[in-house]
Amino acid sequence: MIYTRKEDRIIINGGEDFSPTHILECGQVFRFKRTENGYIVYSLDKCAEIFFNEKAENSRIEIVTKDVDYFINYFDLNRDYSQIKSHLKQIKFDERDSSFLSNAVEYGHGIRILCQDPFESTISFIISANNNIKRIQGIIERISAKCGTNMGNYYAFPTAEQLSTLTEEDFTALGAGYRAKYLVKAVEMLKEFDYQSFKTLPTDEAVSGLLKIMGVGPKVADCILLFGYNRMDVFPVDTWIEKVYNNYFTATPLKSRKEIRKNLVEIFKNYSGYAQQYLFYYQREL
DNA sequence: TTCCAGGTGCATA
DNA sequence: TATGCACATGGA
Numbered sequence: 001m002i003y004t005r006k007e008d009r010i011i012i013n014g015g016e017d018f019s020p021t022h023i024l025e026c027g028q029v030f031r032f033k034r035t036e037n038g039y040i041v042y043s044l045d046k047c048a049e050i051f052f053n054e055k056a057e058n059s060r061i062e063i064v065t066k067d068v069d070y071f072i073n074y075f076d077l078n079r080d081y082s083q084i085k086s087h088l089k090q091i092k093f094d095e096r097d098s099s100f101l102s103n104a105v106e107y108g109h110g111i112r113i114l115c116q117d118p119f120e121s122t123i124s125f126i127i128s129a130n131n132n133i134k135r136i137q138g139i140i141e142r143i144s145a146k147c148g149t150n151m152g153n154y155y156a157f158p159t160a161e162q163l164s165t166l167t168e169e170d171f172t173a174l175g176a177g178y179r180a181k182y183l184v185k186a187v188e189m190l191k192e193f194d195y196q197s198f199k200t201l202p203t204d205e206a207v208s209g210l211l212k213i214m215g216v217g218p219k220v221a222d223c224i225l226l227f228g229y230n231r232m233d234v235f236p237v238d239t240w241i242e243k244v245y246n247n248y249f250t251a252t253p254l255k256s257r258k259e260i261r262k263n264l265v266e267i268f269k270n271y272s273g274y275a276q277q278y279l280f281y282y283q284r285e286l
Numbered sequence: 287t288t289c290c291a292g293g294t295g296c297a298t299a
Numbered sequence: 300t301a302t303g304c305a306c307a308t309g310g311a
Contacts, residue, residue, distance in 0.1 A: 027292065028292095125292075126294095128291090128292050128293085129291095129292080129293040129294060130290090130291065130292090130293045130294075130306080130307090131291055131292080131293085131307090131308080132290075132291035132292085132308095132309085132310080133291080133292075134291090134309090134310080135291080135308070135309065135310090136291090136292080139308095172307085175307085175308070175309090176307080176308095177306080177307030177308050178294095178305085178306045178307045178308090179294090179306090179307080180307085182294080182295085214294090214295085215293095215294070215295090216294085217293055217294045217295085218293090218294090219292070219293060219294090220292085220293075220294080223292070236292070237292095238291090238292040238293075239290080239291070239292070239293085240291095240292065241292085256301085256302095257293090258301095280292075284292090
């Protein structure tokens with residue numbers, strides 16, 4: 001990725017490996033909004049405004065922010081996504097539709113996996129369970145406005161301390177549905193959580209550690225590791241990936257999500273997280 | 287009205 | 300360990 005670092009902005013030349021639309025609309029992140037000239041994206045208490053011309057492919061993209069270094073890491077700008085994409089296209093994935101994977105990579109060519117905050121990811125993906133993206137965004141927005149720090153033009157994502165002031169009834173009133181009680185218990189546990197230790201833990205140990213959190217099952221644990229810890233050897237299997245697997249990959253569908261995950265990780269190995277996101281985005285847009 | 291959405295907790299065998 | 304069911308909510 002060719003980018004230029006300025007004091008208050010990051011300038012990106014060439015949009016082939018960086019599409020604000022692909023990155024933000026592909027389902028990995030919930031706190032962003034469209035503006036007249038692009039997007040604003042929020043992470044913890046920080047924000048960045050992205051200016052670009054959607055109609056002009058490969059046009060100049062500017063990311064304006066007070067936290068330049070944070071967002072260089074957030075957007076994973078030092079990684080070579082061209083290499084990732086060409087590697088993925090060589091993998092034999094699909095028994096039934098041999099071009100599905102390469103089509104998915106072509107379609108979502110500007111996706112990058114964001115390096116999000118583990119705590120924000122955990123809370124967000126607990127809310128995501130059996131829910132749709134539009135609603136998830138609304139719930140997170142209302143929770144932030146309810147108890148997150150007022151930053152002027154927006155609210156920061158609440159800290160565990162701030163979230164612990166909310167009751168189950170509060171979460172219900174904000175639209176969390178039956179996940180309200182999970183959130184209360186999860187927040188209580190996360191106040192004492194050692195996030196650092198998860199960075200170095202082997203993946204299976206990290207998964208079983210995360211599964212102890214109320215509201216976190218196998219799929220949400222994978223999402224936390226993928227989006228919150230930037231681990232690529234996990235493959236979150238949700239309803240969309242299940243469709244991909246059964247419709248395009250195998251002639252013998254209806255395997256359990258656990259089996260599907262195992263098969264996919266064996267195929268994609270350390271590229272599982274990337275593959276998952278291209279496939280998820282493509283299937284959803286079909 | 288029914289189905290579905292980035293599934294999980296819990297009871298049961 | 301594996302399976303089946305209940306679970307809030309709102310849009311299609």
